[in-house]
Amino acid sequence: xxxxxFSIPNGNKASVYITATLYDRRALDCTSxxxxxxxxxHLAYLTTSSARxxxxxxxxxxxxxxxxxxxxxxxxxxxxxxxWNLAFQCVVNIGVRGTEPVRTRVVEADMVPVIASILHDYTxxxxxxxxxxxxxxxxxxxxxxxxxxxxxxxxxxxxxxQTIRGSFxxxxxxxxxxxxxxxQAPPPSLELAQPFADRLAAGEPxxxxxxxxxPPTVLTSPPERTTFNRPVLQHQNxxxxxxxxxxxxxxxxxSTGVPNNADGFSLRPVRDIDRLPSMVPPLxxxxxxxxxxxxxPSAPPTQRGMLSPAGRRLRRPSIRHQLSNDDVHxxxxxxxxxxxxxxQEATDTRDRTDPDxxxxxxxxxxxxxxxxxxxxxxxxxxxxxxxxxxxIAQQTPTAATALESLLTQAENEDGNSPAVNGPQPxxxxxxxxxxxxxxxxxxxxxxxxxxxxxxxxxxxVLMGLQLLxxxxxxxxxRHYFQATHLVPRLRIDREVEKAYGPAPEAEPLGEPxxxxxxxxxxxDDVNIFPLVEKFTVPHHSKDMQSWACVVMRNLCRKDDxxxxxxxxxxxxxxxxxxxxxxxxxxxxxxxxKYCSKECQxxxxxxxxTSADNGKRLVDAAIKYGFLYISPEGTLFTESLVQSQxxxxxxxxxxxxxxxxxYKIGTDNRGFTGxxxxxxxxxxxxxxxxxxxxxxxxxxxxxxxxxxxxxxxTGENLEQLRNFxxxxxxxxxxxxxxxxxxxxxxxxxxxxxRRHGRPSxxxxxxxxxxxxxxxTDYSLDxxxxxxxxxxYGSITLLLQRPSQPGxxxxxxxxxxxxxxxxxxxxxxxxxxxxxxxxxxxxLLSYWTSGLLRSTVHRVIFPHDTKAGEDRYSIAxxxxxxxxxxxxxxxxxxxxxHKESLQRNGAGVExxxxxxxxxxxxxxRAMTAKEHLMKRLGATYKHRVER
Ligand SMILES: O=C(O)CCC(=O)C(=O)O
Ligand SMILES: [Fe+2]
Numbered sequence: 001x002x003x004x005x006f007s008i009p010n011g012n013k014a015s016v017y018i019t020a021t022l023y024d025r026r027a028l029d030c031t032s033x034x035x036x037x038x039x040x041x042h043l044a045y046l047t048t049s050s051a052r053x054x055x056x057x058x059x060x061x062x063x064x065x066x067x068x069x070x071x072x073x074x075x076x077x078x079x080x081x082x083x084w085n086l087a088f089q090c091v092v093n094i095g096v097r098g099t100e101p102v103r104t105r106v107v108e109a110d111m112v113p114v115i116a117s118i119l120h121d122y123t124x125x126x127x128x129x130x131x132x133x134x135x136x137x138x139x140x141x142x143x144x145x146x147x148x149x150x151x152x153x154x155x156x157x158x159x160x161x162q163t164i165r166g167s168f169x170x171x172x173x174x175x176x177x178x179x180x181x182x183x184q185a186p187p188p189s190l191e192l193a194q195p196f197a198d199r200l201a202a203g204e205p206x207x208x209x210x211x212x213x214x215p216p217t218v219l220t221s222p223p224e225r226t227t228f229n230r231p232v233l234q235h236q237n238x239x240x241x242x243x244x245x246x247x248x249x250x251x252x253x254x255s256t257g258v259p260n261n262a263d264g265f266s267l268r269p270v271r272d273i274d275r276l277p278s279m280v281p282p283l284x285x286x287x288x289x290x291x292x293x294x295x296x297p298s299a300p301p302t303q304r305g306m307l308s309p310a311g312r313r314l315r316r317p318s319i320r321h322q323l324s325n326d327d328v329h330x331x332x333x334x335x336x337x338x339x340x341x342x343x344q345e346a347t348d349t350r351d352r353t354d355p356d357x358x359x360x361x362x363x364x365x366x367x368x369x370x371x372x373x374x375x376x377x378x379x380x381x382x383x384x385x386x387x388x389x390x391x392i393a394q395q396t397p398t399a400a401t402a403l404e405s406l407l408t409q410a411e412n413e414d415g416n417s418p419a420v421n422g423p424q425p426x427x428x429x430x431x432x433x434x435x436x437x438x439x440x441x442x443x444x445x446x447x448x449x450x451x452x453x454x455x456x457x458x459x460x461v462l463m464g465l466q467l468l469x470x471x472x473x474x475x476x477x478r479h480y481f482q483a484t485h486l487v488p489r490l491r492i493d494r495e496v497e498k499a500y501g502p503a504p505e506a507e508p509l510g511e512p513x514x515x516x517x518x519x520x521x522x523x524d525d526v527n528i529f530p531l532v533e534k535f536t537v538p539h540h541s542k543d544m545q546s547w548a549c550v551v552m553r554n555l556c557r558k559d560d561x562x563x564x565x566x567x568x569x570x571x572x573x574x575x576x577x578x579x580x581x582x583x584x585x586x587x588x589x590x591x592x593k594y595c596s597k598e599c600q601x602x603x604x605x606x607x608x609t610s611a612d613n614g615k616r617l618v619d620a621a622i623k624y625g626f627l628y629i630s631p632e633g634t635l636f637t638e639s640l641v642q643s644q645x646x647x648x649x650x651x652x653x654x655x656x657x658x659x660x661x662y663k664i665g666t667d668n669r670g671f672t673g674x675x676x677x678x679x680x681x682x683x684x685x686x687x688x689x690x691x692x693x694x695x696x697x698x699x700x701x702x703x704x705x706x707x708x709x710x711x712x713t714g715e716n717l718e719q720l721r722n723f724x725x726x727x728x729x730x731x732x733x734x735x736x737x738x739x740x741x742x743x744x745x746x747x748x749x750x751x752x753r754r755h756g757r758p759s760x761x762x763x764x765x766x767x768x769x770x771x772x773x774x775t776d777y778s779l780d781x782x783x784x785x786x787x788x789x790x791y792g793s794i795t796l797l798l799q800r801p802s803q804p805g806x807x808x809x810x811x812x813x814x815x816x817x818x819x820x821x822x823x824x825x826x827x828x829x830x831x832x833x834x835x836x837x838x839x840x841x842l843l844s845y846w847t848s849g850l851l852r853s854t855v856h857r858v859i860f861p862h863d864t865k866a867g868e869d870r871y872s873i874a875x876x877x878x879x880x881x882x883x884x885x886x887x888x889x890x891x892x893x894x895x896h897k898e899s900l901q902r903n904g905a906g907v908e909x910x911x912x913x914x915x916x917x918x919x920x921x922x923r924a925m926t927a928k929e930h931l932m933k934r935l936g937a938t939y940k941h942r943v944e945r
Pocket of ligand 1: 790806872
């Protein structure tokens with residue numbers, strides 16, 4: 001009997017493959033996953049150890065091919081995942097370790113959208129997890145309250161997780177030493193982990209050839225987790241399009257062999273003729289890094305891409321996206337294989353001493369490194385009208401209009417922040433505990449398990465940021481970072497929606513259209529810098545923060561090719577200086593430069609939870625107790641706020657008899673009518689306002705008070721819930737920023753952890769009617785709301801565009817009032833005002849008076865007696881009822897208390913810090929006791945019905 005006349009070749013080998021001693025470009029075109037993994041595994045080693053291989057990969061289309069593999073997206077299939085990880089690692093190796101021309105080629109090969117997509121996906125999950133956590137806290141405060149500091153638990157979880165997940169980093173990225181000098185050992189021939197091998201072997205015609213035993217070390221990371229399913233697409237890899245036939249000759253060059261090199265490295269060197277223009281060293285300075293060349297895949301940004309039928313830019317696939325088979329003439333093949341045998345280089349000095357490395361290696365973050373913006377960006381400071389007032393942006397004296405003064409007080413002529421009450425917290429180094437807020441969303445054991453496999457790994461983010469740090473420093477490449485797009489097949493928006501439900505206030509995502517899946521149809525409307533900035537915050541790992549900070553610093557680099565000018569640090573603006581040193585530098589960080597005050601303000605919003613922002617917020621809270629935040633980065637949308645005001649109008653339009661059915665009780669919930677409340681008992685004045693207090697909803701999101709049925713049902717109820725959620729989550733963000741700014745040692749979520757249910761949180765609808773003709777109103781004594789400070793931790797105030805009236809005492813001046821405009825000068829919207837945040841008594845008390853609970857009031861407009869009705873909505877944020885007002889573990893607070901004691905100061909003067917005073921003893925009052933005490937004072941003077 002004849003034996004079967006076939007045998008199984010070594011299961012891991014393709015006919016053309018890459019090993020530790022052989023590089024063959026065609027191996028990357030392999031369509032079979034396993035052999036490709038094998039080749040990529042070795043390529044990961046080669047790209048680490050050999051500058052020549054990196055060089056060659058940029059001329060033979062290897063980089064583009066790798067990018068194509070990445071753009072195909074990831075699938076749940078473990079092997080695909082493994083392949084993706086390896087390809088990613090190879091590109092990162094090339095970009096991080098390569099020379100400037102090599103890095104340029106990595107950018108030109110369109111790697112930036114891949115990184116943007118990774119960062120986008122990761123932050124998407126972070127955001128949803130954070131929202132989930134916020135609402136869990138709200139629903140189940142006991143859990144979040146008693147579990148101790150979450151942030152203290154998490155690093156352990158992280159450590160465990162990292163041992164499982166960190167192999168890529170261990171392999172390549174964990175320390176800069178390894179990056180800069182140490183050569184990794186060549187990988188052993190990749191063998192399959194047994195389960196994969198078994199699976200793969202199942203159904204094979206012959207099981208007789210035993211698989212070799214597993215190697216002692218496997219340097220690449222097996223897929224430690226799976227990813228989401230993606231449709232298998234025929235044309236997902238544009239490298240398989242053969243539409244760029246005109247480029248074939250250009251690619252054929254590198255495929256020819258050359259004899260052994262004198263340095264003992266038998267790989268042929270790259271000839272200049274084979275290089276892309278951006279790679280030719282002598283020409284490099286003279287030509288842009290993205291020349292218009294038939295051999296260059298991407299044209300400069302202005303011309304980049306052809307127009308699609310829809311008029312959008314077609315992102316032309318790289319010529320090197322083609323299979324190398326297309327590029328290589330068959331007669332060359334033998335020679336290529338023979339001549340691309342490489343021996344391991346004995347030394348590669350470029351790997352060890354990359355002159356560029358020093359420039360981008362992140363330093364330990366110090367306070368000086370933190371970029372800070374002047375307080376004037378967002379903070380309605382106040383200034384007595386008789387004081388000189390200098391506009392810092394224009395450096396010219398301005399009329400001391402209240403509006404201007406509110407925005408300019410924060411910095412003096414020199415741009416230095418004026419002295420603040422209490423110690424300047426800016427002089428201290430960043431404390432390590434900031435990092436213990438590490439990724440609390442993602443490493444929370446309750447993290448949606450369905451989503452964990454979907455999101456990029458921490459390692460992917462870290463590698464992406466690291467690569468960006470190395471490539472973003474080249475100013476002529478900056479447009480690639482400021483105008484990029486997301487790769488449709490890498491995006492996980494729909495999977496995230498499935499796992500978490502539709503995003504609040506967002507339309508559910510339907511099935512993707514064909515256009516949405518076509519990468520070349522995506523507009524270049526994504527700026528990578530805002531994405532990166534999200535990783536500068538303390539709740540990401542220290543490494544992520546460091547690399548992200550390097551990238552952000554690169555944004556502010558001066559461009560020598562433009563005569564040493566810099567770009568406005570507001571990435572939405574992007575304006576360049578007309579001449580060096582035109583834009584004023586932030587006096588505090590000595591680094592950031594903005595073209596205008598507007599840009600400074602615009603670039604600050606709540607989604608930026610960096611230490612810098614926390615510091616600025618705390619500075620404002622110390623000095624003014626009031627600040628604006630932009631609704632961007634919160635759950636507030638213009639329509640949500642508008643509909644809440646509509647409900648408010650509807651409520652107050654009811655006859656008084658109807659409203660009085662919901663009269664306020666001692667629980668502080670319900671309706672309070674005209675002249676009923678006296679906020680400033682020291683004055684014999686009437687208050688022309690009515691209000692409706694809505695306390696927090698219960699676990700089923702139902703009101704816990706008597707409410708008009710039309711308001712507490714159906715869409716209106718849903719709307720109230722959404723509004724309340726926006727308020728609560730915004731407050732938690734602000735509290736976290738305060739935790740960051742105060743460098744709280746027990747986790748920066750120290751304050752927000754102490755908020756949840758049950759609490760005294762209240763949404764208050766306010767109506768200040770216009771005065772009827774012939775009223776007995778007295779301009780001198782009567783007000784809409786008397787002077788008071790708020791009782792809780794923080795208050796959010798939402799106002800309507802044409803309805804001003806709020807006034808505050810400026811710092812140290814309890815004898816005068818300064819108006820707080822609805823829109824600060826230069827604000828970007830005229831219809832959707834920013835949210836005003838003010839510090840309440842409780843937070844002032846909690847921080848020993850360091851944060852200022854500012855006295856404020858609402859007056860009738862001076863210009864007209866009657867004015868128009870004023871509607872406003874306040875959200876009074878309170879801690880958990882039984883949260884103890886114990887000392888905040890913060891060096892800044894401790895120092896403040898010490899300085900108070902040194903100066904013999906007790907409780908601050910009432911008018912300086914509201915009526916709550918400062919906590920000077922350690923006695924622990926609960927939040928509820930504090931609230932009752934404060935409400936008691938008000939109720940005492942209140943006319944009870
Ligand atoms: O209506 C306003 O603008 C302020 C209201 C206020 O301060 C309060 O209700 O505590
Ligand atoms: Fe208030």
